[in-house]
Amino acid sequence: MDLAAAHAPPPLHDLLGASFVFNATITGLAWDGDAACFTLADGSVARLTAAWTGAPRLAPRPGGGVEIIAAAAPPPPPVIIAPPEGGTVSGGAEGCSPVLCRTNDGTVIAMVKPGGGVALRSPGSNSWTDLDVPVAASSMAITSADILVIGGAEGVYLWERATGLRHFAIAFGMRHAVAPVACHPRLGLIACADRTGAIVLGRPEVREVMLIRAAGSPPTMLEFAPTGEALAFATTDGEAGTMLLPDLLFRPITSGTDPEPERHDER
Numbered sequence: 587m588d589l590a591a592a593h594a595p596p597p598l599h600d601l602l603g604a605s606f607v608f609n610a611t612i613t614g615l616a617w618d619g620d621a622a623c624f625t626l627a628d629g630s631v632a633r634l635t636a637a638w639t640g641a642p643r644l645a646p647r648p649g650g651g652v653e654i655i656a657a658a659a660p661p662p663p664p665v666i667i668a669p670p671e672g673g674t675v676s677g678g679a680e681g682c683s684p685v686l687c688r689t690n691d692g693t694v695i696a697m698v699k700p701g702g703g704v705a706l707r708s709p710g711s712n713s714w715t716d717l718d719v720p721v722a723a724s725s726m727a728i729t730s731a732d733i734l735v736i737g738g739a740e741g742v743y744l745w746e747r748a749t750g751l752r753h754f755a756i757a758f759g760m761r762h763a764v765a766p767v768a769c770h771p772r773l774g775l776i777a778c779a780d781r782t783g784a785i786v787l788g789r790p791e792v793r794e795v796m797l798i799r800a801a802g803s804p805p806t807m808l809e810f811a812p813t814g815e816a817l818a819f820a821t822t823d824g825e826a827g828t829m830l831l832p833d834l835l836f837r838p839i840t841s842g843t844d845p846e847p848e849r850h851d852e853r
Contacts, residue, residue: 603829
């Protein structure tokens, strides 16, 4: 028996999340307030809430860390919204897409070109320079510190204008192909998914990660709620999921450092 695995905490989605499987391909994902909206191939929209009456919650422990209070009620079923008469519905992450990526002030700084190449926009101009990235990019996101995150089948890379390109050394980065990425809007955290269905949350320059989802159908989309206190995902087999990520999960930011995961216990 792997003793380390036996004593490892369960994935956060098992403790703080909910998911549903639809008999349709999920084509888009965007947040509407505290609800994650998933567009389906038939044109309808499924709304899932990450928090509900009786949802699991966090409480600080007197000796430090937090404890997770189990749900008192199951999650409600998703609300299905039919498409408009004669129309279609589309959805996507605000700010970043498989084509363009913007800084937090709205400036376009990068794009994914056909074939997975990445081009950077020169500051204050409309000229573009190709970025030599050892992956065929399939997704991009940007952290609250304006670090560009580039995801592809061969791994995840980070780019800053001052320091250039570097590999993001997440736990599964050397073993499994990586697809979607998403960035927390405030805390500098990066969510990544791989082809085994795992989702992890990490930080630049830190190898340790927080396990969000252990395995399953490979995710195709990841998106943080506007507040950053929830994460949604969609997979290749039509699964749509949400999970709470309250700020209480992370240690307070101190000067010169990013937040770190708190120790958490299940109750």
